[in-house]
Amino acid sequence: MSPHIVLSVFAFLFGAVVGSFLNVCIFRLPKGESVVFPPSHCTRCDYVIRWYDNIPILSYLSLRGKCRRCGEPISIQYPLVELLNGVLTLLLYLKFGPGFPFIVLFVFCCAMVVITFIDLEHQIIPDSITLPGIVIGFIVSFFIPSLGWLNSLIGIVAGGGSLLLVAYGYQFLAKKEGMGGGDIKLLAMMGAFFGWQAVPFIIFASSLVGSVIGITVMLIQKKDSKLAIPFGPFLAGAAILYIFFGRALIHWYLNLGR
Secondary structure (H helix, E strand, O other): OOHHHHHHHHHHHHHHHHHHHHHHHHHHHHHOOOOOOOOOEOOOOOOEOOHHHOOOOHHHHHOOOEOOOOOOEOOOHHHHHHHHHHHHHHHHHHHHOOOHHHHHHHHHHHHHHHHHHHHHHHOOOOHHHHHHHHHHHHHHHOOOOOOOHHHHHHHHHHHHHHHHHHHHHHHHHHOOOOOOHHHHHHHHHHHHHHOOOHHHHHHHHHHHHHHHHHHHHHHHHOOOOOOOOOOHHHHHHHHHHHHHHHHHHHHHHHOOOO
């Protein structure tokens, strides 16, 4: 077996293992609980999960989605997060190979996974992720020549500022709050990691997909425009799309008609 295949398999497995920890973050951060202590346990019978019951994806299948002791159903979200993070890690490795960019983008994608599932369930985006993320993204920019600290700084201002203007504009026109501060800080974090050039792409892609899905959900559920749909997952999805295809799509768009 070639070293490339071995490293690819390892990348997937490593991502899935980290995905198990991300599940802890998704469950505990909205509650303000520690992600380190106490150890993972059943929420019904407090059974401390043993290592052999905490193997990503496989343990869920072997347990048939139930607690070993009391039979409490385990959410399908757990293996899905592990699988998703494993696939993202594999794709990052295949595109960027081992190195500093891979590490940075791996951390970023892990944060996006946590934010997506928390926002879907609780409609909040934790400041404990976005605020340190803004700082980390800016610090990282000093070590990535293609990004640069000035580009990152402008990205922070452009990302947070653009959504802040949208939020104020909507509040002024509709006389109610339409976009939370979490979305604003999230886009500022994305600007810190990718620079200001990524901001228009992320806004456009997330708005387009969000509009299509939002309208579809409202038609299916037969509810009006007051239906609240979290925007964070669309921002996160657009940012991940930018990582893999953003520059190519922007280049393609700019060359249309030439």
